[in-house]
Amino acid sequence: MxxxxxxxxxxxxxxxxxxxxxxxxxxxxxxxxxxRALHDVNLHLGQGEVLGLLGDNGAGKSTLxxxxxxxxxxxxxxxxxxxxxxxxxSVDHARSLGIDTVYQxxxxxxxxxxxxxxxxxxxxxxxxxxxNRRMRRTAQEQLDRIxxxxxxxxxxxxxxxxxxRQAIAVARAVTSNAKVLLLDEPLAAMGAKEGAMILELxxxxxxxxxxxxxxxxHNYGQALEVCDRINLLQHGEITFDKLANDTSVQELxxxxxxxxxxxxxxxxxxxxxxxx
Amino acid sequence: MSEITERTxxxxxxxxxxxxxxxxxxxxxxxxxxxxxxxxxVFVVAVVLLLYFGIRYNSTFVSQTNLSNLLSNTAAPIIxxxxxxxxxxxxxxxxxxxxxxxxxxxxxxxxxxxFYGVPxxxxxxxxxxxxxxxxxxxxxxxxxxxxxxxxxxxxxxxILLGLTLTTSHAYPANIPASTEGIGHWFGSGAxxxxxxxxxxxxxxxxxxxxxxxxxxxxxxxxxxLGAREAGIKTGRIKYGNFMLxxxxxxxxxxxxxxxxxxxxxxxxxxxxxxxxxxxxxxxGTAMLGGQGTIIGAFLGGIVLATLINGLNVAGISxxxxxxxxxxxxxxxxxxxxxxxxxxxxxxx
Numbered sequence: 351m352x353x354x355x356x357x358x359x360x361x362x363x364x365x366x367x368x369x370x371x372x373x374x375x376x377x378x379x380x381x382x383x384x385x386r387a388l389h390d391v392n393l394h395l396g397q398g399e400v401l402g403l404l405g406d407n408g409a410g411k412s413t414l415x416x417x418x419x420x421x422x423x424x425x426x427x428x429x430x431x432x433x434x435x436x437x438x439x440s441v442d443h444a445r446s447l448g449i450d451t452v453y454q455x456x457x458x459x460x461x462x463x464x465x466x467x468x469x470x471x472x473x474x475x476x477x478x479x480x481x482n483r484r485m486r487r488t489a490q491e492q493l494d495r496i497x498x499x500x501x502x503x504x505x506x507x508x509x510x511x512x513x514x515r516q517a518i519a520v521a522r523a524v525t526s527n528a529k530v531l532l533l534d535e536p537l538a539a540m541g542a543k544e545g546a547m548i549l550e551l552x553x554x555x556x557x558x559x560x561x562x563x564x565x566x567x568h569n570y571g572q573a574l575e576v577c578d579r580i581n582l583l584q585h586g587e588i589t590f591d592k593l594a595n596d597t598s599v600q601e602l603x604x605x606x607x608x609x610x611x612x613x614x615x616x617x618x619x620x621x622x623x624x625x626x
Numbered sequence: 627m628s629e630i631t632e633r634t635x636x637x638x639x640x641x642x643x644x645x646x647x648x649x650x651x652x653x654x655x656x657x658x659x660x661x662x663x664x665x666x667x668v669f670v671v672a673v674v675l676l677l678y679f680g681i682r683y684n685s686t687f688v689s690q691t692n693l694s695n696l697l698s699n700t701a702a703p704i705i706x707x708x709x710x711x712x713x714x715x716x717x718x719x720x721x722x723x724x725x726x727x728x729x730x731x732x733x734x735x736x737x738x739x740x741f742y743g744v745p746x747x748x749x750x751x752x753x754x755x756x757x758x759x760x761x762x763x764x765x766x767x768x769x770x771x772x773x774x775x776x777x778x779x780x781x782x783x784x785i786l787l788g789l790t791l792t793t794s795h796a797y798p799a800n801i802p803a804s805t806e807g808i809g810h811w812f813g814s815g816a817x818x819x820x821x822x823x824x825x826x827x828x829x830x831x832x833x834x835x836x837x838x839x840x841x842x843x844x845x846x847x848x849x850x851l852g853a854r855e856a857g858i859k860t861g862r863i864k865y866g867n868f869m870l871x872x873x874x875x876x877x878x879x880x881x882x883x884x885x886x887x888x889x890x891x892x893x894x895x896x897x898x899x900x901x902x903x904x905x906x907x908x909x910g911t912a913m914l915g916g917q918g919t920i921i922g923a924f925l926g927g928i929v930l931a932t933l934i935n936g937l938n939v940a941g942i943s944x945x946x947x948x949x950x951x952x953x954x955x956x957x958x959x960x961x962x963x964x965x966x967x968x969x970x971x972x973x974x
Binding site for chain 1: 841844845849856
């Protein structure tokens with residue numbers, strides 16, 4: 351298995367050597383009692399880069415994301431944002447530093463309009479009254495700029511499709527000046543058309559190069575299409591780190607099938623010992 | 627998507643006729659504007675009821691005494707408490723104790739003035755602040771202790787009732803003489819309470835629809851987790867809305883005491899609170915949180931008061947009135963649920 355770290359690719363002209371990484375995760379381990387969720391994980395994210403985080407269920411993807419977004423604290427290890435070591439106390443704290451997460455269960459408010467959701471808790475006011483017109487216009491401009499297509503910013507979020515809601519959530523994070531965006535399975539439970547819309551959005555963001563993205567993904571084809579680089583987590587360790595151009599669906603599949611084969615073999619051996 | 631946007635629940639005509647589109651005639655466009663509002667149903671009901679009683683019992687119903695009685699003394703207390711309940715219902719809570727703050731607040735004023743020699747104004751202000759305190763306690767028990775607000779306010783309501791009955795020995799008291807001038811524009815003036823109701827409705831309409839507080843109240847009730855993730859302090863929102871409701875309860879208690887010219891331990895209680903919740907619900911406020919309207923609650927209050935007053939003028943006993951109320955609550959709730967389903971269907 352190839353585990354040699356590859357340098358980050360230069361996506362938007364910025365040379366992303368080690369010091370140019372916007373985010374570095376060094377030697378992160380996480381234990382829950384006797385369970386070792388993450389072991390000595392190293393991960394880096396270049397400016398404007400899109401990193402795909404793949405791995406089996408229970409491999410530790412979500413734990414890693416939760417540590418980077420400030421929801422959980424690591425047992426040991428360091429997080430370095432723009433060259434400075436940070437200790438994340440909470441999700442709010444991480445967000446204030448520019449690390450924003452878009453969850454699977456979207457944190458949008460169904461009963462509110464798109465533009466109120468976009469500005470939730472960052473509302474623009476004048477004499478304590480909401481400047482709805484200004485927020486509506488700004489929201490429309492921001493959505494146009496990053497290429498999100500919805501019927502109207504006045505629509506209640508409840509009336510939008512899953513893909514549109516996901517897009518609004520991503521747009522909200524991007525427009526709140528996030529430097530690092532964590533997307534937890536942004537394409538889960540989404541049809542092909544909707545998924546394509548989100549992939550398109552991520553590609554647009556990549557082109558603009560202002561935000562760096564870590565995406566948890568399951569579909570290798572989609573991951574290779576949109577990501578610059580792929581990391582594979584297995585049993586709490588990063589076992590694979592390659593540029594998307596240097597790998598293939600075939601290679602990723604082989605690794606995972608190999609893992610299944612080994613798991614199956616171990617199981618058979620155990621059963622054999624028990625019956626012996 | 628555009629066709630979905632058109633098929634909004636609000637677009638269903640309240641009168642049962644097709645939604646009047648393409649407003650080539652002014653009446654048609656007025657109807658379509660009306661039809662898109664959540665408050666449309668209750669508005670139509672209020673107008674129909676007022677017209678019915680106005681035409682049928684012309685001389686008695688439309689007399690100035692009766693109208694001021696209807697709007698100022700029957701509708702206004704319901705409306706004022708309903709304003710608070712709307713905010714609470716939107717953020718997913720309820721206050722059953724508001725009517726008992728109503729009962730105790732004027733007694734507190736009486737004790738302060740007559741037993742402790744406090745001047746009228748500070749006594750009134752302290753009585754209102756007592757409402758703030760009760761709201762804080764309700765908030766604390768609900769937010770910090772994690773009790774359902776139904777239970778919290780059931781408990782604090784009983785405590786307040788016990789407090790009132792124990793301290794007053796269940797006897798009414800006279801309005802302190804020193805409050806005479808204040809009482810006039812507070813509640814005993816013919817239109818005083820209705821003016822209060824109008825002003826408070828206007829203010830809290832703005833608060834709900836045009837301020838961060840209102841937006842965050844909707845967010846808290848709509849998706850508490852999401853609101854928190856956006857950094858909204860949902861606990862604070864709930865504390866605030868409990869405090870608002872209790873304070874409005876205290877205000878109405880004082881007003882009613884001034885209007886009836888007596889401080890009565892049997893005033894208030896569950897009835898005004900349940901009327902207020904009824905007004906909120908038939909006005910279009912969902913009990914599930916995330917949705918509600920102040921204008922709807924105002925109109926709901928008018929509808930209830932018109933029924934109470936109109937049936938009284940018509941000489942019908944108050945007893946069957948409760949049947950009408952019950953039916954009104956159920957019908958409006960069914961309408962709310964149907965609208966929610968339409969909404970969900972619109973998401974497809």
